[in-house]
Amino acid sequence: MTSAEIVQTAEEARSLSMPPLLILDEVEKYLDQQGLGSGELTVDRIGDGRSNITYRIRRSGVDLVLRRGPRPPLPKSTHDMVREARVQQALRGQGFPVPEIRAVCAEEGLLGVPFYLMDYIGGEVITDSVPSQFDDAETRRGLTAELVQVLQKLHTVDVSQPEIGALGKPEGYLKRQVERFAKLWPINTQREIPLVAELAETLHKNLPATQQHAVIHGDYRLGNVMYEGAVPAGGQPRIAAVLDWEMATLGDPLSDLGYLTATYSQVGEGNVLAASPITAEPGFHTRDELVEEYAADSSLDLNMLPWYQTLALWKSAIFCEAMYTRWLRGERPGDSFAESLEQGVPRLLEGALGYARKIPGA
Incomplete structure (x- = not known):
């Protein structure tokens, strides 16, 4: 067979x-x-x-x-x-x-x-190369500016509308996330990595208060949006569609910003997820500039953003461990990314620890 x-x-x-x-x-x-x-x-x-x-x-x-x-x-x-x-x-x-x-x-x-x-929507999904029509410093910066602006648009969707309200229960979202993923780790793994439990305790003890309820994407990044194929005259690139809504629900919008920034590739850093490595090239926003771009049009206090960045990489590690375990079991044959997670998951957890050390009061 x-x-x-x-x-x-x-x-x-x-x-x-x-x-x-x-x-x-x-x-x-x-x-x-x-x-x-x-x-x-x-x-x-x-x-x-x-x-x-x-x-x-x-x-x-x-x-x-x-x-x-x-x-x-x-x-x-x-x-x-x-x-x-x-x-x-x-x-x-x-x-x-x-x-x-x-x-x-x-x-x-x-x-x-x-x-x-x-x-099917025609356009450009940008991951490891920049299409020629976007390949100048001003337009590169426009790509990541649009990325943040569309995220803000998502976070202002009216959650009181019945069809939106049916997507989930926003109250207690962060606490549920920490508890749920802490329980997933022993199910997803065949090895011992004590840092998972240590980070879970840090997240639990320093749980921030949610300032606003919003639709959250859960995997918002450059590789999950499609840009229109042409740049409007005198304007910046436009996102034609946001893709991959598997993780979407109602919850705390800063979890999206935490994920976007924590998994973002920038110059001089490795990125285990390697979702959109192109942003490590010149011309794109830095991680800090993404935060500034979001803050410019937001009333939210971003002081606790390191907590959300810790959550993002900790959750990513637990997700990735499930892929690695399936590879060990022979359920993902030929998947080199899953194989690489033997070392990739510990690296994600070390990245999460780096953010955890920046949590105010932790």
Whole structure:
């Protein structure tokens, strides 16, 4: 028996040692049922695929993106494609830049996991290189200025609207995050790293008061936004869509700012996550400048930002440990990033410790 990522039929899928990610006949039938285009499919995988997986699917009349979770078994409460789609539907109704959701399949029978389909949006996702139309000092700076400004726009979405309020319970968000991830560590790991518990205690003892409730993305960074392909005359680049809403909920907006800044690549530093290494090149905002950009149009007190930065890297380490453990178990074959997390997770935790030492009063 062999393994494959994409197969044509369910019969082929049953012959494999590992379930495929796409069964083309099943996807084609589903599109027909939803009235989405006609004819044969053209399929291309897009994105880095470290967690959830996306494919561009074209046929006559439609150009779509299919988004699904990784192969089962899936950790509880993660990779919820139905919820992720609903978050975007709610935000689009409030005028926030997200793709239009065209169909949501909650059933697992077709591909082994739920999935959803959204319109494909042409544009630029910037990670390790800068497209030529953005490649001058002023425009590079405009890319990261827009990144912060759209984050502020997200944090001003009206949470009193019923479709937004249904996304979660914001009260006690930070306390729940610390407690939940502390419990996840022993589930996610096969090794002892005492710093995880030490940081959990620091976070718990220094829990800040939430100043505002907002929609939070949970993984907001340069690699999770798509810019329009052209820069407006006399203006800065514009974000066409914010992507990857798996972690979105209602909570403390400074958790987004903490994550954005703690995981941000800048000159002279390594970055375990390596999500958007391009910002370590000249012309982009520094980490401190991102904070200044946010503070300029915010009434929030940012004095406790190191706490949120600590939380961001501590949570990232626990997430990444789950990937590493799945690699150890043979569930992520050929995944060099997951393999690198043997040393990467301890490095994330050391980074979290560096921020923890800056928490006022800690």
